[in-house]
Amino acid sequence: MILRHFRLFLNLLFLLPFSLWGQLLIEVNNLPSTTPPGSEVYIAGSFNNWSPDNNSYILAETSPGNYSIELDIAAGTYEFKFTRGSWQTVEGTSSGGFRPNRQITYNGGQQTATLIIEGWEGLSNGGGTAAPNVEILSNNFYMPQLNRNRRIWAYLPPDYYTSNRDYPVLYMHDAQNLFDQSTSFGEEWEVDESLNELFSQGDPGIIVIGIENGGGERINELTPWANPTYGGGDGAAYVDFIVQTLKPYVDANYRTKSDQPNTGIMGSSLGGLISLYACIRHQDVFGKAGVLSPSLWFTNDIYDFVNTTGKQATLKIALVAGEQESSTMVAQLQAMYDTLVNAGFSSEELMITTHADGEHSEWYWRREFPGTYQWLFQIVSVLQGSLELNGISYWPNPGTDYLFIDGLPDADSWQMAIYNTAGQHVREASFSNAQIDVSALTSGNYFIVIWNNNGEWSVINFHKNR
Structure with a gap:
């Protein structure tokens, strides 16, 4: 009986390490705008002796703009960073500054972590000018x-x-x-x-x-x-x-x-x-x-x-x-x-x-x-892109000073912008008592665009008289 329990203990002991090993999938959705064209992206951490240029740890571009690597590691907590092949090209903040090591806890089996590289250290000279979008x-x-x-x-x-x-x-x-x-x-x-x-x-x-x-x-x-x-x-x-x-x-x-x-x-x-x-x-x-x-x-x-x-x-x-x-x-x-x-x-x-x-x-x-x-x-x-809105009416058209609109639910929550026939933006404003002040417009034809936060749009073709 003791021998049987001892054998069972040995079996569990040998199986335990294998159950704690598996694949950790690291995904990066896109790279910073300052990434030099043709750059390889590496991952370096406590799981590979912090090697910044190990060819076995290069992220693959799985589809345009998406990169990933699978790590065969044991369960545990690891620190790491991304590089472009050296510690001189290590990742940094969005403004090119230093960022601390990343840390991840891997629980074993199949696990995925989706990450963003914000920037590269020292590359952006205080930060690129590209907008966040x-x-x-x-x-x-x-x-x-x-x-x-x-x-x-x-x-x-x-x-x-x-x-x-x-x-x-x-x-x-x-x-x-x-x-x-x-x-x-x-x-x-x-x-x-x-x-x-x-x-x-x-x-x-x-x-x-x-x-x-x-x-x-x-x-x-x-x-x-x-x-x-x-x-x-x-x-x-x-x-x-x-x-x-x-x-x-x-x-x-x-x-x-x-x-x-x-x-x-x-x-x-x-x-x-x-x-x-x-x-x-x-x-x-x-x-x-x-x-x-x-x-x-x-x-x-x-x-x-x-x-x-x-x-x-x-x-x-x-x-x-x-x-x-x-x-x-x-x-x-x-x-x-x-x-x-x-x-x-x-x-x-x-x-x-x-x-x-x-x-x-x-x-x-x-x-x-x-x-x-x-x-x-x-x-x-x-x-x-406009959505025709049922039940709205507007007058007078042609008009001189004010354009009145009826039928808009919660009218004062809508916004409007005026464009000339060349498509150039003239002005924008909010409604006041469901009316639009057009007195400052010169005579001619205009498009008045109205919209709300629900994505509803309507366009009025308006003629301004002197």
């Missing part, structure tokens, strides 16, 4: 059409994770210059700051997908045809990547309005050239294009392409340039406007704007981005 979709998104990998950024509206709404999408180039000063070559566009400010004023919001340029491949990727001096000509494959690979991924993983009227593309310089080309080539995909300071000098083929392709769908194309950019910029921009008209596009679909002080520079594109975006997207976004 900017994230890295992927550091190494594969481009099968070009057999390359590229870092992709995503700007999400401030209410994205607290609403169930769908949003239009704007694809942009040169992403390292769009959101964060610490990754920009010179100045940044401040796309995130501009859109967040517009959102606070009543803008419904938009998703921006930024594609970093490929450094030495930038000229190749952003030009549809080769230049005898500068080369290039991979633009068709680059656009195919956006249309065939990137857009389907974005539409599958984010809440998007994926149809043509709610999909746009925008860029400057060579990015302006490729945006115009993409919109004309894929009129079934892109409903609008922001063409800022386009490098139309690169090839005359773009004019022939617009002419021969012609108008196949309703588009909105904004042509914007500065008069200080080059001696030919304004003339070439006007020539493109005339080419688009000859190809069948109406003046309502086109906007051409030049500025006496405009230069070929990020500060100029930063300044002109909000107005260009509003003209391209605002009215279409609001009208298509």
